[in-house]
Amino acid sequence: MRPSHLRRLGVFAGAVVVLGVVVVLSLMVGRQSISPVDVIHALMPSATGDNADIVRGLRLERTIIGLVAGAAFGGAGALMQALTRNPLADPGLLGVNAGAAAAVVTGFAVFGVTNGFAQTWLGLAGAAIASVAVYLLGSGSRSAATPARLALAGAALTAVLFSYITALSMRDQDSYNEMRFWVVGSVVNRGMDRLLLALPLILAGIVIALLVTRALNAIAFGDDTSKALGLGLGKARVATAIAITLLCGAATSVAGPFVFVGLAVPHVARILVGADQRRVVPLSMLLAAAFMVLCDTLGRIVSSGAEIEAGAVTAILGAPLFIALVRRRTLTATS
Template sequence: MRSKVIGQFAVFVVAVAALGCVAVLSLMVGRQAISPTAVISALAPGAHGDVADIVRGLRLERTAIGLVTGLALGGAGALMQALTRNPLADPGLLGVNAGAAAAVVTGFAFFGISDGFTQTWLGLVGAALASGVVYLLGSGRRAAATPARLALAGAALTAVLFSYINAIAMRDQASFDQLRFWVVGSVVNRGYDRLLIALPFITVGVVIALLVTPGLNALALGEEKSRALGLGVGRARVATAIAITLLCGAATAVAGPIAFVGLTVPHVARFLVGADQRKVVPLSMLMASAFLVLCDTLGRVVSGGAEVEAGIVTAILGAPVFIALVRRRSLVAAA
């Protein structure tokens, strides 16, 4: 038992160290490679020059946005999989990503809203509205909202909203050119203003996420046993859904609907520390934060002169993991 605790503590230490290394690497790597010493000098107060402009004006912003949005998506993914008891669940399963994306796209296409401040608020409102609709659809007049109903309602709403987004993007060339980079998911040129607006929502979401983890452990035992243990099942589910909405909605409003981060990372976290959500959720946050920044860094160098958006890199790396998970569960079901 003691060795297990030490091992789990070591996993968290390694995760924090890896997060720091990835963040430093993000500041170093790009079209112009910068040494660690030069990065430290560029971050010093009063630093100026080309290197300082690159590090502080470009790379520091996208690194900070990647760290925060990755943390939010990782936490939302772990919560989503625990709430639905579905290991293949994605943070966007409740329609949160689609709601945020649809609201931002509508604001741009029909009202010409392109400033980061307003778009972030639109994304948050869209995420909240989508979550409310999914909850209403997932609960009948007399039936409570079960994980299966929520997942089905979220999948249906997501399909409808992304069809709507695609229809708007194809209306004219100008709309398509403006929207295609946002819809794919990216941390480039998002601006600190978006991050500062979303940060309080993500902070509240993180706090709620960490508070509901004991309840999620009880929910894993089933509703009857959870109630026998004194857990308010309905309240636990609502609190978890609120945390998912805050985390996923704010992250999407900042960086767009980045896929596979919240799907794949929690599985790695569970492999390393077991099924205890009190450990899985925070570890997923740390690992997803590092993963998204690493994907953004890889996107700068894999294609030579042009950059590949972080959302594309996460899909390329995450899709094989998703396929492996599906095949593994299919083999287990067939056995």
């Protein structure tokens, strides 16, 4: 084994350890102080009572949802940055989150859809339609979709869709209560049943994501170079878009929209293991899962008043982290 291999192995091992520590913290820390021994007791399947309700009912559930949603958003962000060759790409960029949210909100407000199963698929369909719409808008008549045009189309569509969601949510009190969920992401009491509906889709997204990483390395060369090298990238692009849609659509339907997780974490991953997508994508998933759970845990303890939603914490922590990254590296660093 070459030293650089060892180093990368070390990075992955380190990420797993960090993830483990964060998970333990998430189970130990909360508004109700429970001693570590009691937490372990409460984790036993036979345990009942207040501690079991808090540790197993609340903390374990939000930890699992945070892990899954974090991995999905991190993976999707890495894929999106590679696909669009745009270091500012974010699951919001291709209008994926907004599309998912708009579809679910329409289902609820217009057709009264509250069923979790239907909502998951609506979210996915919305994400897919939005991705296609952005791709068509960004392609234009004369040229293929460039990163800049895709980003502009995505930003425009996202703005339109969020205005639409806001308009619908103001229709009446019930709509407002239901749709608060689509404004700030949170992992509290999202329901394991909802997660179980989304899990197969997220797993499929992760598998596809890991399979396309080699082709993504070729995409990094740019269209012209790739063509010159004789690489057919059309299929890989479609597969990547499908993976992004699956990951974001399903994760958003569970936890709501999150920002900066998909944006900032892949940059950290690239700093640690270089530009090879075969390492960047899985490491982004691991780190984003840890980041998400950490943000949720911090949200429980940073204020003396109410808990702060994980979605708000990721934005608060993610923004300066991202600015620091942008200042540290030039923006062409994705390739």
